[in-house]
Amino acid sequence: MDPYEIEFIGENRIVSIIPNFSHDKIFLICGEFGPFRAGLPMNVPLWLGVMLKQKQKCRIVPPDWMDIEVLENIKEEEKRSRFFTKMPNEHYMVEAKLILGAAAEDIPRASEIKTIIKDIWDIRMSKLRTSMDALMKSGGNYGRLDHLTMMEINSVKPLLPEAMDELHRIKMMARKTMPASLNNSTFSQTGGSQNI
């Protein structure tokens, strides 16, 4: 999948905004939002929030996790743990990118947050690569992808699933020395009985 498609999926996350205009409820495919009251916080999908922000119609309220201290803790935790830790948000990368892109001035210490999120991402990505290699080497038959976000899982496709498939095929064919007949059915019987 393309990262933009994941961004699109992530854009459906709900964020909190403070509009500076008043408007009735609006009806969208993903639900109804509103009514908009100037100065009163409300929830809208991320894409709508970003769009309104670009038109200077609202302020975006930073999500709870978009905070230096929270992120520092996550980063430390991520560094310490051998496994992946739970992220505050399934689409943290998408949200961070869009919100920090469109509404950096609404977020306190935006540039520091940007750096730290990038650090967390880098730590997780390098962990992902090492654990992929370890999985292959150790001969595990499955990998646990707990707490990986969609964007991260996507980054190992198609390599990891294909490699696992191939490995399984080789094992099936080679271990049992199953007959790999070309197009000859009698062959499969004779070949099988000879080698078992």
Next chain:
Amino acid sequence: MGNQSNYLSISDILVTNEKVPCKFLHDLPKMGFLDPASTEDDLKTGTNVEIPLWLAESLYSRRPPLVSVDLPKIYKEAYREILNADACTVDLHKLGQHFYELGCYIAKHDIKGEVGNTLVNTFRQRFRMILSASASTDSISALQPLSDTERERTAGAASTEKALSTWLKRGDCPLSTANMVASHRKRKRAEMEML
């Protein structure tokens, strides 16, 4: 590599077109042309000829078998030892473009039954090479020792990698490491001083 599923697969056809060394177990009249070194019309018992795998398989599967299939050199003991010791040093592009696929076909002709394990081990060890080749900037030298399917897999991984990095770089707020930070040699220490 399945039985019927690959009947129309071009890569499978290419794999089964690879030559394998065979020994003929019977005299074959009028088949002398199979052996380029022979001048006679008939093929004698005991001649060693390299023939394509598809032909070898069908001759082998006759009752009684007309040929005995030998292992190509990359699957032989000497190479198996190298592969088991460190598969990453072997240039599979040179030695066996279809190493895994051909190996699956050939495994049943191995009396000791060790080819299967070698294939699995080699695949496991060489996964790291695919991983680093897909991220490497010097892609030509990294790709060089990879076999055909390994190259395909690397290309797939590299395009994912590229899509991801364009996504990260695009937009009003590229989430990338700042130039200054990246070029800063003592980043760790700088961080500690900040705290």
